[in-house]
Amino acid sequence: MTMYPGSLETAFPVQAVAPLAWPLARRVFVIAEIGINHNGDLAIAKQLIAAAHAAGCDAVKFQKRDIELVYTAELLAQPRQSPWGTTQRAQKEGLEFGQAEYDEIDRFCRELGLAWFASAWDVASLQFLRRYRLGYNKVASAMLTHRAFVEAVAAEQRLTFASTGMCTLAEVDAAMAVFSRHACPVVLMHTVSTYPTPPADLNLAAIETLRQRYGVPVGYSGHETAVEPSVVAAMLGAVAVERHITLDRSLYGSDQSASLEPHELADLVARLRALPAMFGDGEKRVSAAEAAVAAKLRYWPASETLV
Secondary structure, three states, X not given: OOOOOOOXXXXXXXXXXXXXXXXXXXXXXXXXXXXXXXXXXXXXXXXXXXXXXXXXXXXXXXXXXXXXXXXXXXXXXXXXXXXXXXXXXXXXXXXXXXXXXXXXXXXXXXXXXOEEEEEEOOHHHHHHHHHHOOOOEEEOHHHOOOHHHHHHHHHOOOOEEEEOOOOOHHHHHHHHHHHHHOOOXXXXXXXXXOOOOOHHHOOOOHHHHXXXXXXXXXXXXXXXXXXXXXXXXXXXXXXXXXXXXOOOOOOOOOOHHHOEOHHHXXXXXXXXXXXXXXXXXXXXXXXXXXXXXXXXXXXXXXXXXXX
16 A cells, blocks of 8 residues: 555644544545536625535635636637527636635635635636635546646645546556655545436445555545435545535536535535444443343343353
């Protein structure tokens, strides 16, 4: 097993992860992925932030891209019907927040005491985000094979959530080598990049595969519409769970159908928060309440007891 920087005890703030002996006896770090589900509307973004905060999430995440770098001029000129116009450019521009919006997002999240960060899709956007002194970076699955981008993220040495959807193990190996060279702490996120993901394709056992191969904390970034797979992921030792959120799955947008609505998000967080107490510490003991029951049910004299 190859060891990389970023042990479980140092990967998150102390209040987020307690270094207990059993994997589940830790508080799962929950990320509400707003992404572009705000549909270019700051009011919707703030409603989603507030919903994540009310649900008890640890952080919210957005996406930031320079459309001139990410998309070709030919693609941007192609026709596309959207609420913002009839071209791909109009749609991409309509979904993109600029500094004014991110300034307000930063102010609002700090007011709530809620961490926020974003998946940059290009180096320019990564540099744009530096002004907010965020606690975390995120590498989207699609970006994990982009050499210059991964190098730029790793050079910041900020705790990085790296999604592994669409990636072979050889590609993850190459990215992890970059993070290791820069001593950048990493949480790998098991991800299946289909929207929404059919249950039969979730392959949650890959969480253990990644943990054994790389020796780093592993989380889960899900794109299904149910909450149960995220709970199972936590039971398999995922230290972080990221889920897309939306006000309404019927809204316009490519990610809306693979998102949780606010009441579902609250249900998921409640289930995740209950897990450590239910799982316990693994030590076999007889509680006082059990002893009282035993005294009632074990009718034979002490002389006939096995031990």
